[in-house]
Structure formats: structure tokens, C-alpha cells
Amino acid sequence: xxxxxQLDSQVPVFEEAPVELRCNYSSSVSxxxxxxxxxxxxxxxxxxxxxxxxxxxxxxxxFEAEFNKSQTSFHLRKxxxxxxxxxxxFCAVTLRDNTNAGKxxxxxxxxxxxxP
Amino acid sequence: IAGITQAPTSQILAAGRRxxxxxxxxxxxxxxxxxxxxxxxxxxxIHYSNTAGTTGKGEVPDGYSVSRANTDDFPLTLASAVxxxxxxxxxxxxxxxxxQFFGPGTRLTVx
Numbered sequence: 001x002x003x004x005x006q007l008d009s010q011v012p013v014f015e016e017a018p019v020e021l022r023c024n025y026s027s028s029v030s031x032x033x034x035x036x037x038x039x040x041x042x043x044x045x046x047x048x049x050x051x052x053x054x055x056x057x058x059x060x061x062x063f064e065a066e067f068n069k070s071q072t073s074f075h076l077r078k079x080x081x082x083x084x085x086x087x088x089x090f091c092a093v094t095l096r097d098n099t100n101a102g103k104x105x106x107x108x109x110x111x112x113x114x115x116p
Numbered sequence: 117i118a119g120i121t122q123a124p125t126s127q128i129l130a131a132g133r134r135x136x137x138x139x140x141x142x143x144x145x146x147x148x149x150x151x152x153x154x155x156x157x158x159x160x161x162i163h164y165s166n167t168a169g170t171t172g173k174g175e176v177p178d179g180y181s182v183s184r185a186n187t188d189d190f191p192l193t194l195a196s197a198v199x200x201x202x203x204x205x206x207x208x209x210x211x212x213x214x215x216q217f218f219g220p221g222t223r224l225t226v227x
Contacts, residue, residue: 043219106159
């Protein structure tokens, strides 16, 4: 079975500062990796994903993440945050197994609060 | 319709009543999922479906049932609601490999 750990439940940061949201996973087989964002009273939407290829992936709103296989990590970064980035962020993994119905395991979420 | 829709947006329900949450997608995705989201517990999978005609149990299936009569629709039924089922419910779909697409959610309160 796979698991996802988001190492910080809350991350407060000032506007225009850099931010890193940490995600570690465990799995006995290869996985696909995702970061989702959830704004208040909305559903989750995809920020970025790693399926294969370059380990540095870029997403929407200036976010990027790096897949580190040896450390089983997929940390999310942004060099300069805005007030509008205040939201809940979820890391998720899906097994590279087409019998799994694409089921994802989600972390518990990290609340990013950007202060003026 | 664009993406995934859920109905109702919110509902207050008396304990013991039956309730069906509706979910429809227009992306022709094979896989669909139902989650509940509770503060401090993240997203928990209730039921899922690989393809039309098949369903499976997730992490917290008790008290819920689903059906998948066609590709587009995946309703979630609470046969006899209890207060512990108060939550925000999200439906999602995917092609089974790539990301999941989420609906806007249904906020359910069981009194």
C-alpha cells in the first residue's frame, strides 16, 4: 500500500517571499505524483503532475515541483507568493498500475496562508 | 455541462432519511470516485468505479452505496443518514492514469 505525508499542516508566509510545501511518499511500486490546490468552498484543481521524463515539473500560477526518487519526495515550490495563493494544497500519488482504477492516495493537506 | 457537476450544492437532512447525491461528468472518463472531506482528516475515498457497470469500496464505504449505470453518472446514496455523515462530499473522475477532475462539492449536514 502507498502512503503520502505532507510534513507541514500549516505554512504562514509573507507576500513575495519564497515557499516550499513538503511531500514525501512511500510505495513498493512506481507512482505518478500530483499536487492539487483547493480554494475556499471549491473542489480540488490540478496544480502540476509528474508522470515521466524531467524530474522538474512546472505548473500553473508559477508553481513547480521536483521529483526525487531516492528521497521519495515531491516538494512544491514557488519563488514569490501572492495573497491569492492562500489555499489548501494536497499532494497525491497514484500507482502505475492500470488495474488500480487510477485511485489516488492524498496527503492530509497543507494550509498556505500568505500575509501582506 | 463542462467537467463535473454535483447536486445539490448543500443539504440539511434529518437523521434516518435517505439521500442521493448526484454526480455527472461530460469528459467520457472511465473512472469515477466519491470522497468525503472532513477537517483534519483530508480526503477519504468512499467508493469508486473503474468503468460503467462496476464499482468498488474505498476507505470508508459503510453507510454509503453507489451505482454506475452509464459512463456519465455516479450517484452516491445514504440509505439512512446519521450525524457522523455530516461532511463535504466531492465527486471526481479520471481516465485512470492522469489527474482527477473534481466537482464543486456537496455540503451535507445531518441533524
